[in-house]
Amino acid sequence: MTPVIDLNADLGESFGAWVLGDDDAMLEVVTSANVACGFHAGDATTLRRTVARAAERGVVVGAQVGYHDLAGFGRRRIDVAPEDLTADVLYQLGALEAMCRVTGTRVRYVKPHGALYTTVAVDEAQAAAVVAAVAAYDRSLPLLGLPGSALLAAAAAEGLPTVAEAFADRGYDADGRLVSRREPGALVTDPAEVADRVVRMVRERRVTAVDGTDVTIAADSVCVHGDTPGAVAVATAVRDALAHAGVGLRPFAGP
Amino acid sequence: MTPVIDLNADLGESFGAWVLGDDDAMLEVVTSANVACGFHAGDATTLRRTVARAAERGVVVGAQVGYHDLAGFGRRRIDVAPEDLTADVLYQLGALEAMCRVTGTRVRYVKPHGALYTTVAVDEAQAAAVVAAVAAYDRSLPLLGLPGSALLAAAAAEGLPTVAEAFADRGYDADGRLVSRREPGALVTDPAEVADRVVRMVRERRVTAVDGTDVTIAADSVCVHGDTPGAVAVATAVRDALAHAGVGLRPFAGP
């Protein structure tokens, strides 16, 4: 049986005159697009174009919801009240859904962005607030997040589908956790090495940790980045290596 | 046969710590709520609450779309490119729709706000951009606007439903146009006089112009205001006078 995996990336993060990433190139690589929803990035025209291009290429669209903080690009934790966070997630979900609706597709999953992603990995109140929004909006929408996170736990407790992701270019420690960006080994930058790691994650469900030991990794989707020219090259190398290794690419959330 | 009319008002225009208008009082008056969508007013939590309260009272929800300008409250014309305006309207429609969806209702019409309202009354490019958004989103959604406006003409040409509105407290000239706010007679402030005018608009399809002549007025909805305590009193007087005159209140867009 052919092993399959999903590749996801953050797209639609340009804003007005400011361009971020090469979305067209990344849409040739990934099977799932985490499209920004305007709160941390992504003006309305960018969202509409990104969703239209994703739909044309058969790439599944997910809502990349974030904190309301353009100046901080959603990378600063905000102590937003749970009720407000739930409403903010609903607002973003609906805004992106309108773009999907006019291009014949729909929002098929939800992935928090930046500081919201790292916060809902551990903060139960904010995790519950995000889950409450998705549960109220569409109980069939999966949440894409970190294995073992408060977010996926809250989603599972609420009966929502969950999808665990691994990171193509991040280092892992011996307990299977991401190495902090402030520590050595946090990032793997060599395209060939990243590609090999992803193939192994998929075929063997293992990755080599920073201390050299092997750790088990159970991911339904692998996150790649596309915000720099180098990142696009790495993502392309991952895609090519998976094809070469006989791994199929398939979105986790289907039409 | 009992004559009927719809009463509409702008609601959901608070933002964060700033409260504007007495939405609860106005929801007892109107049959249609033009709910702000976050671009000129209305944070996500306010939108959600406003939609929920409207739904509880059986008040129909419309999307009050505006320019992206919180500091100007959407009251300053912006020369936004048509493509961007279309995307901005879609974004706002979707955001409000999400709030409707989680409260068991839906967006049932669209009304531009403030400077966008006055601009699309005459500017064909911006009018077409708003209509393009609604046509792409849901061809059954009526546009609520000024009789004779570029907006309603563009909507009709596109095959979308249109709804003409009159203003309870605004003066009309002998040609049936609104008197400019910079000229005398622009505003009628006495509650009893406003109420009498609205009853006559509905029963006789006529209103007394500033020059004393009678002009014909053909409106499916009458706009009342609620942004000051005095305005709420006027709106309430209108509602009471209509009831007293045997005029029924019925939303133009129904479930």
Place this chain on the structure above:
Amino acid sequence: MTPVIDLNADLGESFGAWVLGDDDAMLEVVTSANVACGFHAGDATTLRRTVARAAERGVVVGAQVGYHDLAGFGRRRIDVAPEDLTADVLYQLGALEAMCRVTGTRVRYVKPHGALYTTVAVDEAQAAAVVAAVAAYDRSLPLLGLPGSALLAAAAAEGLPTVAEAFADRGYDADGRLVSRREPGALVTDPAEVADRVVRMVRERRVTAVDGTDVTIAADSVCVHGDTPGAVAVATAVRDALAHAGVGLRPFAGP
């Protein structure tokens, strides 16, 4: 010798169409105006008007700097990087200074607002970032804050003047700390009681804590609120009681 005290309040917190507080009434009460700087509240026109009115009445202007978060009114802690917080404070200081310059006055002190106020009371990195901005901008500007706070400690260590404030309408515990808003006794609402407490704070340097004991309080300025009609009445009662008790009102930062 006549005892003297400064009364300060948050002003200039309207934004565009949204009005907050009765600034004109409060300018008759206070000797120091903490004027918002546009990041959490206060559009440019509001800032200019508020500063002009304060200058006319001889009320001293301070910069009420906050997080960049209109939707949250600066009441949500944001994990902003120290370098960015320093730049944000400089930006706000300069913006308000321009308004002062064109009305013949100047910014004479700095007081953090909302969540930034409570954060810099305990967070040394953010406190140092605020102090760094003031030290770079004008080493003669005092920081107004909570006695014992990280902010005042950092300012003192940097050699900047500090001014300790007490709160007219907040409860204190037996250790002289503010009672949390989530606990009973956090707020004193009776105007006469608030006025009596402030008179005693000034004349005896003591206040009755929630447990009935007396605690010492050493404040150079007392903060009153004006964001509701009731709050204005309390503030006015405080001013009247101080006058009646022979306490002089004098700004801590002078021309």
Place this chain on the structure above:
Amino acid sequence: MTPVIDLNADLGESFGAWVLGDDDAMLEVVTSANVACGFHAGDATTLRRTVARAAERGVVVGAQVGYHDLAGFGRRRIDVAPEDLTADVLYQLGALEAMCRVTGTRVRYVKPHGALYTTVAVDEAQAAAVVAAVAAYDRSLPLLGLPGSALLAAAAAEGLPTVAEAFADRGYDADGRLVSRREPGALVTDPAEVADRVVRMVRERRVTAVDGTDVTIAADSVCVHGDTPGAVAVATAVRDALAHAGVGLRPFAGP
């Protein structure tokens, strides 16, 4: 006598995670930096860094004031009320001044950006509003703008210094006006041709119009662009050609 000219460019237009232009490269080319002030572009940290780098290289700093419209990058005309525009310009001037103050320099001129630039070229009310801000703030600050514009006329009438600029890479018509961007000949893209034109503008005070005739041009500063890699190459070619032609570079506003 050696002819001299000033070269100016828009800098400091990055925002949060979004980078625009190569400011370091352009600071090696220009003598005057039009630094964004946060309303159309430029977060506080970007402003501070840009001003610091300009100061290090002896590049003069001007305030590039714009409409309050990040999503539109200040490129959309907004019908802002004159009183509000004056306050917005003051706010931006002061914010940038604070960054100058902490790096030992100061704001030395004002240049409107984008749609505000083209609006104040013809709109007397908005031109007067910008001039009113500068006149209130510092009567010694020159306004940099289009020769024959409403802005420079209003500034001159108010007694403020004015500086006329030419555009290195824009086509001119036989009357010395800029060719609209919607018409052929609006942009000159060949670096050598642009450089030749600028040398001739400075040495002969003439440029070849799109119809082949020569027109007189009287500019104290020439605007170059740096928002694309190609633009930086053009700007560098201009600087080199001026040096080769024996033209000195000198800021029009000096310490």
